[in-house]
Amino acid sequence: MDGLARRRAIVVFGVVFLLAVSLIFVTARERTRTSWVERTMQDAFSPLQKAASSAALYISDTWQTLRRISSLEKENEDLHKRITQLAAENVLLNQYQKENQELRRLLAFRQTVPYKMMAAEAISRDPSNWFNTLTIDKGSAQGLKVHQPVITEDGVVGQIRHVNQYTADVLMLLDSKSAIGGQIQGTQDFVLVEGADDGSGKAVVKPLSPEVVVKQGDVIVTSGLGGIFPKGLLIGRISEVKDWKYGLSTKIGVLQPAVRFSRLEKVFVITDLNN
Amino acid sequence: MRSAIAMGLLLVGLLLQSTVLNHMMIFGVKPDLILLVTAFWGFLRGPREGALVGAAGGLLLDLWRGRWIGLSSLTNLVVGYVAGSVGDRFFKDNLLVPFIIVAGASLLDGILFLALGNSFGLNYPLLPMLGRKVFPSLLYNLVVTPFVYSILWRTHQKLTRWVWTRGGM
Numbered sequence A: 001m002d003g004l005a006r007r008r009a010i011v012v013f014g015v016v017f018l019l020a021v022s023l024i025f026v027t028a029r030e031r032t033r034t035s036w037v038e039r040t041m042q043d044a045f046s047p048l049q050k051a052a053s054s055a056a057l058y059i060s061d062t063w064q065t066l067r068r069i070s071s072l073e074k075e076n077e078d079l080h081k082r083i084t085q086l087a088a089e090n091v092l093l094n095q096y097q098k099e100n101q102e103l104r105r106l107l108a109f110r111q112t113v114p115y116k117m118m119a120a121e122a123i124s125r126d127p128s129n130w131f132n133t134l135t136i137d138k139g140s141a142q143g144l145k146v147h148q149p150v151i152t153e154d155g156v157v158g159q160i161r162h163v164n165q166y167t168a169d170v171l172m173l174l175d176s177k178s179a180i181g182g183q184i185q186g187t188q189d190f191v192l193v194e195g196a197d198d199g200s201g202k203a204v205v206k207p208l209s210p211e212v213v214v215k216q217g218d219v220i221v222t223s224g225l226g227g228i229f230p231k232g233l234l235i236g237r238i239s240e241v242k243d244w245k246y247g248l249s250t251k252i253g254v255l256q257p258a259v260r261f262s263r264l265e266k267v268f269v270i271t272d273l274n275n
Numbered sequence B: 001m002r003s004a005i006a007m008g009l010l011l012v013g014l015l016l017q018s019t020v021l022n023h024m025m026i027f028g029v030k031p032d033l034i035l036l037v038t039a040f041w042g043f044l045r046g047p048r049e050g051a052l053v054g055a056a057g058g059l060l061l062d063l064w065r066g067r068w069i070g071l072s073s074l075t076n077l078v079v080g081y082v083a084g085s086v087g088d089r090f091f092k093d094n095l096l097v098p099f100i101i102v103a104g105a106s107l108l109d110g111i112l113f114l115a116l117g118n119s120f121g122l123n124y125p126l127l128p129m130l131g132r133k134v135f136p137s138l139l140y141n142l143v144v145t146p147f148v149y150s151i152l153w154r155t156h157q158k159l160t161r162w163v164w165t166r167g168g169m
Helices: A003-028 A036-112 B002-018 B020-024 B033-045 B047-065 B071-087 B097-119 B126-166
Strands: A116-125 A133-136 A149-151 A156-163 A168-172 A179-184 A190-195 A203-207 A219-222 A234-243 A251-257 A266-272
Touching: A036 A116, A036 A266, A133 A156, A133 A266, A203 A234, B002 B020, B002 B033, B002 B047, B002 B126, B033 B047, B033 B071, B033 B097, B033 B126, B047 B071, B071 B097, B097 B126
Parallel strands: none
Antiparallel strands: A116 A133, A116 A266, A133 A168, A149 A156, A149 A266, A156 A168, A179 A190, A179 A219, A190 A203, A203 A251, A219 A234, A234 A251
16 A cells, blocks of 8 residues: 555544544434434334334244243143142042041040940941841951940940951841840930831830830930940930830830931941940 | 843942942832842843842842841842743833833832741731832832833843854853
């Protein structure tokens, strides 16, 4: 490069530099008006910018949405899994809560009864309509024997009629073959509680001597006579008194058992009358 | 094949009768599914099969009970046989006939059970028991008749086709 050309270059740079600096200087202050150059340029560009930015926005949105969909799908799936899991846990917890309450109740009951008992679960009933028997899930393998009394915390259920190795049949007090020695609470008069077996879910209270009077509302407990049931277990309450022409007495009581036989689940077998 | 199906039906009946149906008792009775299976099996497939199915179903009940074993076997055997013998004289697609069969079977079963049971020391009073057990259970059996009969009818159709196509037993 010769000296002339060099000087021209320096001058051009100087001019450009000055122009730039002054432009910077001028536009550095707050401006209320823009120049026509700026205006024209900006106006001319604006539709393109708009299109571009909306395209960009669209792409960005779509991309975001796509990303969100895939993450939402996953999230949804996770949440569904979680809901199912929680629902299952909830059912289980409810069940535990119920079981807990039930067990607390049974434990409290167990502590109030002074006999050796074994808890058992009622698993089925006699399949026919002829007998009121109940099958429980404990048998001779667990030490159960025939004639052991079966009760719940509400009262007397019946007695074991026969024992298998792992199950036992309980003759419920509703069965017409069942007869339990009872006593009227208060008067201490002796009665016999027999199953009515008429589908009413009730039993019959027959006085054991002509002078004994049964009244509505009388509470009947076991008498302890007969050696099967211990004394003082609740059997039920007399709900009605009826005329009777066959036995010792002219009146008999209809007994509403304390136990709800339609909802029997857990029962206790008294395995030893002495604790 | 036939025996397996019959046994399956009887076992399902036994299971339902000893568990679920206890929550659906009306007037202290539940439907006697085993009796219904027996009666319909006999009605649809003849006295011989009816008697066999009846005896098997009755034996299941007897074994379950563990006492008076043979009592239900015998009564159900007779019911199955009679239903089979009577069945030949009825049109099987008449809608009323299954109900008549069930009413007859329930009555026959009840009377036989009481008569036989009482001769072996059951000592049930005959008339009161008819009122408390036999008639209510007859009515309940009539209620479930359409369901049980439709199952037995379809089973019968399938077994008949099966024998035709395969020549099997």
